[in-house]
Amino acid sequence: MKRxxxxxxxxxxxxxxxxxxATLILxxxxxxxxxxxxxxDVKTKNSAISGNFRLGGIVLKGSIREFGTVxxxxxxxxxxxxxxxxEGVLPDLFREEQGIVAEGxxxxxxxxxxxxxxxxxxxxxxxxxxxxxxxxxxxxxDTKPKK
Amino acid sequence: xxxxxxxxxxxxxxxEKLLPWLVRLTILFFIVGIYFGLFYSPADYxxxxxxxxxxxxxxxxxxxxxxxxxxxxxxxxxxxxxxPLAGLAAKSAAPIGASFTIIVIxxxxxxxxxxxxxxxxxxxxxxxxxxxxxxxxGHIALSYSFENPSRGNKxxxxxxxxxxxxIPIIKxxxxxxNTLHQPASITxxxxxAIDPSxxxxxxxxxxxxxxxxxxxxxxRIKSELTSQKIKSLNIKMIK
Numbered sequence: 301m302k303r304x305x306x307x308x309x310x311x312x313x314x315x316x317x318x319x320x321x322a323t324l325i326l327x328x329x330x331x332x333x334x335x336x337x338x339x340x341d342v343k344t345k346n347s348a349i350s351g352n353f354r355l356g357g358i359v360l361k362g363s364i365r366e367f368g369t370v371x372x373x374x375x376x377x378x379x380x381x382x383x384x385x386x387e388g389v390l391p392d393l394f395r396e397e398q399g400i401v402a403e404g405x406x407x408x409x410x411x412x413x414x415x416x417x418x419x420x421x422x423x424x425x426x427x428x429x430x431x432x433x434x435x436x437x438x439x440x441x442d443t444k445p446k447k
Numbered sequence: 448x449x450x451x452x453x454x455x456x457x458x459x460x461x462x463e464k465l466l467p468w469l470v471r472l473t474i475l476f477f478i479v480g481i482y483f484g485l486f487y488s489p490a491d492y493x494x495x496x497x498x499x500x501x502x503x504x505x506x507x508x509x510x511x512x513x514x515x516x517x518x519x520x521x522x523x524x525x526x527x528x529x530x531p532l533a534g535l536a537a538k539s540a541a542p543i544g545a546s547f548t549i550i551v552i553x554x555x556x557x558x559x560x561x562x563x564x565x566x567x568x569x570x571x572x573x574x575x576x577x578x579x580x581x582x583x584x585g586h587i588a589l590s591y592s593f594e595n596p597s598r599g600n601k602x603x604x605x606x607x608x609x610x611x612x613x614i615p616i617i618k619x620x621x622x623x624x625n626t627l628h629q630p631a632s633i634t635x636x637x638x639x640a641i642d643p644s645x646x647x648x649x650x651x652x653x654x655x656x657x658x659x660x661x662x663x664x665x666x667r668i669k670s671e672l673t674s675q676k677i678k679s680l681n682i683k684m685i686k
Binding site for chain 1: 630
């Protein structure tokens, strides 16, 4: 066999090995690589999630209550809902049915006390007129969280 | 075909002819793209005018990934076939890719602050792009850290190939894990989620970035070849 082909095979083997190694590491780390947990995660993996963590989901329609600087609202992944209490300035994109990520911890009575709120935006880009036309014609796709 | 263009003197001749046109095309695409992006395209229904950062952020991100794949391919070619031009091409492309990556990170944080409410978050997408930046820096450092440039080429090629696993991680991070960064808008199985009035300026800007990459790459390879020639001339003169 020529040296050239030997090197090619060696390179190919090395690529296969590094990529399978990386895959194994990523699978092992799966739970640590998520940026936030959904309300369903919090309810089903209760023991694994404790202390400070991030909660992500959609702001439940009609759930926003404001008491001065304190805001209370529900975060849902359309399967289960957690209520969040937050004191401070909310991001501009914060509104009903908007994806958000809240940083904080769960209080003993099951309310998530947030210390910071981040707004998530979706992958759809369009001018205002188009989004209104879509909503009018009923072809508006609601953004649903993954999983 | 690869062998035909891999001859350095033939490559230099071709480059001389191509470069003036590439420079003009790049400038033209940038002018048209920036004009379309800033004036012709509409504001977004959610993000308003902030969405215009996309016309720099997204093309820079695509090119940062494409440039890395290019470097890894050139690294493989120089390891397996020992092509002198392949190693040079990888060495010349690395600083360009690193600049694209730093542009992505800076424009991304300028975009993140008003929309997300944070300059930086440690989610899978942002972190894996930061790793890409470090891979570029490592590649540049390695290729200059040996007395013998061909050993530097070899070491940096191995780094580039090992780091290649990071590319699918960057691309699919937004699908595999919950991230703050939104999923892909264009490379989806259904139609792109971008309105044509925003997609057109984005594509023009992507072509401008691509042309810029090719132009600067050719200039850098040319200057590397010239400096090699000078070095070999100096050695001859000393002898």
